[in-house]
Amino acid sequence: MAQLVKSLISSRTKDEVSWPSFWKLVELYPNWRLMAEAPVGEIESAIVEVKFAKDKAANLLLTLRKVAAEHPDFNLGFLGDMSVPDAHGWLERLDGVGVKVAASTLNFSTLNRPSFVIDSHVLRILQRYGAVVHSADSDKAYRAVMGSVPDWSPRRLVELHRLMKRLGQSWCQKLDVDCNGCPLAQRCAKRIG
Structure with missing residues (x-):
């Protein structure tokens, strides 16, 4: 609760x-x-x-x-x-x-179930890296990620969420994008800077 x-x-x-x-x-x-x-x-x-x-x-x-x-x-x-x-x-x-x-x-609770959290930072990363189409909403992104990693543990999904959120907060912000400093820039499908 x-x-x-x-x-x-x-x-x-x-x-x-x-x-x-x-x-x-x-x-x-x-x-x-x-x-x-x-x-x-x-x-x-x-x-x-x-x-x-x-x-x-x-x-x-x-x-x-x-x-x-x-x-x-x-x-x-x-x-x-x-x-x-x-x-x-x-x-x-x-x-x-x-x-x-x-x-x-x-x-994120004691239920510890394999379910990937798509916040605005994660959705933006998924869109910019071409994992989902730019117009994808959270529901479509959730289905795409869970379909790609059906056997991932809850812990791995939490870690993926945290890493993607950090990327979105640090380098790949909505408006303030730092593609040159991004550690994954070479893999980005939508490189902006």
Whole structure:
């Protein structure tokens, strides 16, 4: 549950902002039931620093309440018994949960499932390196990566995510591109600089 909540509030927000917001939520609401019963305004105030705080607060409450209706103990361990595609499907029917949040919930948590997290940095790298077409969205990129590495462990997928994210934050940023300094420039299909 902690990873689901953290992922829901961190979209398009730097970790330096989303982590303090997450910890503030956990401090204010020491269990998921209390958080699910909180007024939306209180949740929004707690996460006001994240981008789209109003929408994220509403989605978070709807998601927590849907989870509570089916699993009052807020234990998502049952997802570990499902196939990864079925677990993705279950998560993606929750408010505000797309492929990125579902993948991070499955892979970055104690569930430890093989699911690749596609954030904006990773998607940009995949597009620029020609691994997916430039118009590919996160869903298409996810399917392409998972189809290419079907036997990779959760740990290898986490490491790939971290390396690609670092590349996207350091050399291959959206606007500030440093192709000359990029360690993978010679392999890039869309070399810009």
